[in-house]
Amino acid sequence: MNEAEKNGENPAGSVTVPREKGYGPRWLTGWLVMLCDVVLFSSALNCLFRWLSYGSAFDLAALVLSLILALAVYFTAMNSQRVASLSNRAMIAIGAVIAWAVLMPVVMRLAGFS
Secondary structure, three states: OOHHHHOOOOOOOOOOOOOOOOHHHHHHHHHHHHHHHHHHHHHHHHHHHHHHHHOOHHHHHHHHHHHHHHHHHHHHOOOOOOOOOHHHHHHHHHHHHHHHHHHHHHHHHHOOOO
């Protein structure tokens, strides 16, 4: 026991941070938005590597779609000052992933994928 503990003070390394009420939904929404953004950015990275390897037009089209959606989620839903509502941030992120899943085959087919 050191001198600070003997006097009833908190030692420097054991400062406790009080948890806020309602922290659960904010934590879950943050992870959901981040996970959706990671999925979109990883799709863009995968399409970039495929386009650099094979040079196909449909890989470039998929890269552009994935990157646009990933950046849209990053700059809107990840920034709590831009969109304050938790439900709207989650809706933007999930909507972007659903739009990616629906539009990816269409964009690739239009770009020449058979």
